[in-house]
Amino acid sequence: xxxxxxxxxxxxxxxxxxxxxxxxxxxxxxxxxxxxxxxxxxxxxxxxxxxxxxxxxxxxxxxxxxxxxxxxxxxxxxxxxxxxxxxxxxxxxxxxxxxxxxxxxxxxxxxxxxxxxxxxxxxxxxxxxxxxxxxxxxxxxxxxxxxxxxxxxxxxxxxxxxxxxxxxxxxxxxxxxxxxxxxxxxxxxxxxxxxxxxxxxxxxxxxxxxxxxxxxxxxxxxxxxxxxxxxxxxxxxxxxxxxxxxxxxxxxxxxxxxx
Numbered sequence: 695x696x697x698x699x700x701x702x703x704x705x706x707x708x709x710x711x712x713x714x715x716x717x718x719x720x721x722x723x724x725x726x727x728x729x730x731x732x733x734x735x736x737x738x739x740x741x742x743x744x745x746x747x748x749x750x751x752x753x754x755x756x757x758x759x760x761x762x763x764x765x766x767x768x769x770x771x772x773x774x775x776x777x778x779x780x781x782x783x784x785x786x787x788x789x790x791x792x793x794x795x796x797x798x799x800x801x802x803x804x805x806x807x808x809x810x811x812x813x814x815x816x817x818x819x820x821x822x823x824x825x826x827x828x829x830x831x832x833x834x835x836x837x838x839x840x841x842x843x844x845x846x847x848x849x850x851x852x853x854x855x856x857x858x859x860x861x862x863x864x865x866x867x868x869x870x871x872x873x874x875x876x877x878x879x880x881x882x883x884x885x886x887x888x889x890x891x892x893x894x895x896x897x898x899x900x901x902x903x904x905x906x907x908x909x910x911x912x913x914x915x916x917x918x919x920x921x922x923x924x925x926x927x928x929x930x931x932x933x934x935x936x937x938x939x940x941x942x943x944x945x946x947x948x949x950x951x952x953x
Contacts, residue, residue, distance in 0.1 A: 702740020705786055709749025718783035731756055741786050751910045754812045754931055761791055761934035769854035770942060771933060778938035791934040796851045797870060799891055800928035801907060804921045809909035810928045813852030816908040817896060817917055818844030826901040830874055832889045844877040845896055847925050862886050867942050872925050894925040
């Protein structure tokens with residue numbers, strides 16, 4: 695909690711297993727507000743406990759400004775283990791959290807902002823095992839062209855997830871960079887790149903099927919051949935940590951599913 699902030703009177707609870715978390719908030723002396731993200735936000739909570747990865751990503755979509763403590767939310771987001779929920783609830787009620795805000799990125803397709811993401815943007819073939827050709831530009835210069843099932847553009851937060859499963863490196867949080875990681879590339883020794891946000895663009899050069907843009911696992915839409923997908927900085931997500939929040943490098947196994 696930053697200097698001058700008071701402990702929250704109302705603590706929002708969103709996601710899965712909300713009844714147990716709400717009971718822990720109430721036992722600690724707080725007032726829980728449970729429900730879907732829209733209703734919880736309308737209650738103007740001082741902080742929110744988000745249980746599960748989907749709950750965290752739902753709050754990303756809504757551009758919240760209050761501190762968010764993640765519980766059982768997978769790699770990368772300094773998540774609290776599910777068995778430490780009660781202790782985490784006590785610290786949230788008493789305002790004993792630390793700011794751990796994370797960079798957000800946005801995809802700009804053909805000059806139009808299409809989506810924001812906390813973890814990653816991804817270009818991927820709409821049909822399994824159909825290869826497309828991609829070009830990567832950094833700082834306006836084309837540095838690579840390759841054939842692959844797709845390409846992940848991961849923030850440091852997302853570097854522990856699908857990008858890692860695709861062979862990318864773990865990147866420490868709070869760095870204003872993006873990892874560019876080909877997915878199942880048609881090459882024996884593929885390259886990967888880390889570059890500053892606002893300097894990266896990927897273009898579909900050729901495709902065997904439609905290529906879709908995904909943002910944090912959500913399908914945004916089709917990417918036309920020859921239209922650059924640029925990555926730009928899109929503000930910060932107000933993640934917060936408590937004593938039992940795991941370090942970014944030990945938050946579990948990488949997420950591997952994509953839809």
